[in-house]
Amino acid sequence: MRVFRPIPRAALPGVMTVRLCLDDGSFGEPVVVAGVRFDETQKESSDEHRSADNGSGIVFVDAVNTAGAFEVPVGARVAIRGRSYIVRECYRADDLFGRCHHWELKVG
Numbered sequence: 049m050r051v052f053r054p055i056p057r058a059a060l061p062g063v064m065t066v067r068l069c070l071d072d073g074s075f076g077e078p079v080v081v082a083g084v085r086f087d088e089t090q091k092e093s094s095d096e097h098r099s100a101d102n103g104s105g106i107v108f109v110d111a112v113n114t115a116g117a118f119e120v121p122v123g124a125r126v127a128i129r130g131r132s133y134i135v136r137e138c139y140r141a142d143d144l145f146g147r148c149h150h151w152e153l154k155v156g
Contacts (some may be wrong), residue, residue, distance in 0.1 A: 052143045053111035054087070055150055062086050064128040066120055070094065075125050081091065083114040086128050090111030111148040120153055128155075 060083040067075035088105040107128065109117050120126065124135045133155035143149045 052149050055110040057113050060085050065127050067125045069123040079117045084109050107153040109151040111150055
């Protein structure tokens with residue numbers, strides 16, 4: 049049976065900070081996660097005074113080649129490329145043996 053290789057380090061140039069949502073609604077101390085990939089998307093804004101929305105995208109976190117990798121819960125705040133986002137979805141991609149290969153965080 050074939051094993052999936054980790055996402056190459058060269059494809060993971062970004063660094064993000066994660067602040068988990070606390071029970072009182074505030075956010076905890078930032079945790080640095082190094083070696084992520086951020087694919088940003090922007091849409092036209094429905095507001096006539098703006099040309100684009102605040103942005104969103106997908107952050108790829110590799111289980112092997114990302115330093116400090118963990119499953120980031122929905123509602124956490126992440127900062128990447130100088131902008132702050134909320135995690136809207138977290139998808140765990142497993143290999144053929146049921147081990148985590150990577151996570152995909154939909155942020156916006």
